[in-house]
Amino acid sequence: MLKEFAQYLVKLGTPDVLTVNEQQYSTQPLQLLKKPTPSTIGVRSLSGLVDYIQSEFDGSIPLMIHVESPTRVKVFSQTNVDEERDHVIVADAMIPEFRFDQFYDTEAFNIKLQSCFVKNEDRDIMLKVVGSIKEEGVQEVGDDGISQAVTARTGVATVGNVKVPNPVELAPRRTFVEVEQPESDFVFRMRQGPKCALFEADGGAWELEAMENIADYLESSLEAQANRIHIIS
Incomplete structure (x- = not known):
């Protein structure tokens, strides 16, 4: 790929590499052309997230489900050639407002x-x-x-x-x-x-319990996709 790029620069009449003190320098800044990643789908319920995964709408690729908090769950793919992931879908819970520590x-x-x-x-x-x-x-x-x-x-x-x-x-x-x-x-x-x-x-112990409940729900709901789904919390 680098050789082809150098040949392309030569055709343009632009020097591509200079050798100084036995070290090679590029005469132009280089930018990596990254593989495009899709925009993330947003839902407000676990059932919406489960429905998307079960539909295999974007294929049956392996997915990691991360129970990030009691109110957020993210789904992402394996890393691509650029060591980046597709953040496929995220679920944010809809919860009523109650302000603790306030009268x-x-x-x-x-x-x-x-x-x-x-x-x-x-x-x-x-x-x-x-x-x-x-x-x-x-x-x-x-x-x-x-x-x-x-x-x-x-x-x-x-x-x-x-x-x-x-x-x-x-x-x-x-x-x-x-x-x-x-x-x-x-x-x-x-x-x-x-x-x-x-x-x-x-002391926040409820958060761990809630995240465990979410992981159990997802594991049960996605049992049929267990071979390609991995859940962490």
């Missing part, structure tokens, strides 16, 4: 609990507490910064102090809908307003 008023918090979290026992207890809080302030019980009590309706016509559950085990919707949402511990706090907030307390 919400009780009405907004109630709505977020119902729309952004999977139903479980602790979520139902929190809904009951938050939904029955009176406008009086939140009062502390104890001095360890953990336990709290709020003024809430404890019956049809009675008002009393209700202990706030803490910590709570919840399953926020924070990964692809096709897989089980991991449960993890949260610190539930309230303050004057009244306002409510959740603080993550599992």
Whole structure:
């Protein structure tokens, strides 16, 4: 290839290589002509990614699936002659917004609990507490910064102090809908307003569980393509 290129330059009447002190130098800058790579397809679900791979729309080449995070999965090919990969398709999860470490008023918090979290026992207890809080302030019980009590309706016509559950085990919707949402511990706090907030307390362990759930789902869904599909997380 280099010889053919040199002959082409000679035909143009342009010197191609000069020898100086027994070393060869090109008289023109050279640029590598790389093999073209396709643009990446974007989907918003694992099922869309699986459908594409099963269709073999672009052929049945070997593919690597990388579970990059609980909300992103990438699919790419083997390296080509330029040591580059075709990034074939990427799936980004659509998840509802909930801001941890930030206080919400009780009405907004109630709505977020119902729309952004999977139903479980602790979520139902929190809904009951938050939904029955009176406008009086939140009062502390104890001095360890953990336990709290709020003024809430404890019956049809009675008002009393209700202990706030803490910590709570919840399953926020924070990964692809096709897989089980991991449960993890949260610190539930309230303050004057009244306002409510959740603080993550599992050190990010839920992310590993979510990624494992995604890998298991893909492995099960693509069992028929197991000979050409490799999954890492």
